[in-house]
Amino acid sequence: MSSADEFYDDLEIRDPQQREDELMAALSAQMTHAKANAPHYGEVFADLDPASINSRDALAALPTTRKSDLAALQKKNPPLGGINTVPLSELSHIFASPGGLYEPDAPRKDYWRYARALWAAGVRPGNIVHNTFSYHLTPAAMLVESGCRAIGCPVVPGGVGNTEIQIQLMADLKPDFFIGTPSFLRIVLTKAKELGHDLSNLKNGLVGAEALPPSLRQELSDLGVSVLQGYGTADLGNVAYESKAIEGMIIDEGVIVEIVEPLGTKPVAIGEVGEVVVTTLNPTYPLVRFATGDLSAILPGTSPCGRTNMRIRGWMGRADQSTKFKGMFVHPSGIMQIAGRHPEIVKARMVITSQDNNDFMTLKFAAPGADPSLVKAVEDSIQTVLKLRGSAELVEADSLPDDGLAIEDARSYE
Structure with a gap:
């Protein structure tokens, strides 16, 4: 050709x-x-x-x-x-x-x-x-x-x-x-x-x-x-x-594309996940520095x-999925940072639930062929990155939806 x-x-x-x-x-x-x-x-x-x-x-x-x-x-x-x-x-x-x-x-x-x-x-x-x-x-x-x-x-x-x-x-x-x-x-x-x-x-x-x-x-x-x-x-x-x-x-x-801190304005380093900002x-x-809300x-x-x-890298989710857990914000970038600490992880999703007015946070992640001991290591990363305690659960990749969400807030507010 x-x-x-x-x-x-x-x-x-x-x-x-x-x-x-x-x-x-x-x-x-x-x-x-x-x-x-x-x-x-x-x-x-x-x-x-x-x-x-x-x-x-x-x-x-x-x-x-x-x-x-x-x-x-x-x-x-x-x-x-x-x-x-x-x-x-x-x-x-x-x-x-x-x-x-x-x-x-x-x-x-x-x-x-x-x-x-x-x-x-x-x-x-x-x-x-x-x-x-x-x-x-x-x-x-x-x-x-x-x-x-x-x-x-x-x-x-x-x-x-x-x-x-x-x-x-x-x-x-x-x-x-x-x-x-x-x-x-x-x-x-x-x-x-x-x-x-x-x-x-x-x-x-x-x-x-x-x-x-x-x-x-x-x-x-x-x-x-x-x-x-x-x-x-x-x-x-x-x-x-x-x-x-x-x-x-x-x-x-x-277009001129920048990758910036999610929901921020400062460009991030090459390879780091951030929000897509575009100037046409x-x-x-x-449009000058239009923040798309998309992560890449x-x-x-x-x-x-x-x-x-x-x-x-393509579309990697949304920047505006942030939520509060025990009074602190949890951002999608934090979930991606946790996953990035463990190369075995191919997909991850933080699920926040509530029971009897108590909130629980579980990182469901897929890591084909990984040793079960990875669960404890991921829980340690949650504590290190988010400064919050949460559990981790190793799941099959196809059990996690391909909808771009890094955080699923499944709490009931009724």
Whole structure:
């Protein structure tokens, strides 16, 4: 395969230092643009020289913005909180997401920057793509459809549900590529087999919006479809994506990603789990240090696929699962720190329960082949890391849900 066919463009294979220099120059220009044209940033950065924000250290000194902040801003200055740099009349869509949030897009090629992720997953001009993300109110389906159009692919707008109708469409139209959640793809493939429909044309997919455990990826492969993951949000568009190497997720070329202390602002060290914070270079809706609430970690080095941008481990749960136990906060990062002290652990979940008005904390963990003595060692780590007493329980991996939760508060408050 030629490099021209393997990569979406030459931006993906830039020298890392060249990329960093160009990103920082673009950041400074974006800050100048945002301050001048977005009312919110004109106010927030009134005393800031935007040209001085030309390094990661300078960026890290700025405040973060959270979804809760967006909601408040949009109520104060509807509908987009003063973050948009163009009037509403120049937008293509205004989407409505759960929680009363609104997101724009503009008439610009691949506004959400998903073509790169689709290309890495195998989409090429002329492929027929079946899109099962929602077309109703939210931007989910349009995020990826805009990327398909940029590549040059017809899209079947399947939307959500209507499984048997979608199977019939796939049997008739013979799409090459699937877009949607991995769980819905499994439903489609197993139901099609049950109904006797031939979906053998469907070879590849880009999945997201939920966890993709290795067992499900393998099951989908056994059913004939190879899938890669994309990671994005309605606010930001594409943030990162897998390549065929399946070694972490490669950062998109149109964003600057930091991993910071969960629910904080300070960047953490390479390899340390933290919250994903993203600054976009989107001129229409320039989010600066948008805290996603998602947990991940930076992987050292670059992908063996040849793309040279920074990589993250992928979605590792949520940062905002903190809870109080005996008057002290327990954070997901603490659970991950405990697990990180024991390489045998492949999955862990802290479960907090109550009985007779007493609270109990149990770390359920999976460590295939581990010696039972590991339980005591994990309990010692709970005491060391959390400064709280808790029990540990060795369990089978499949008994722990793949929902990204590090903490399950199962206490009853009735």
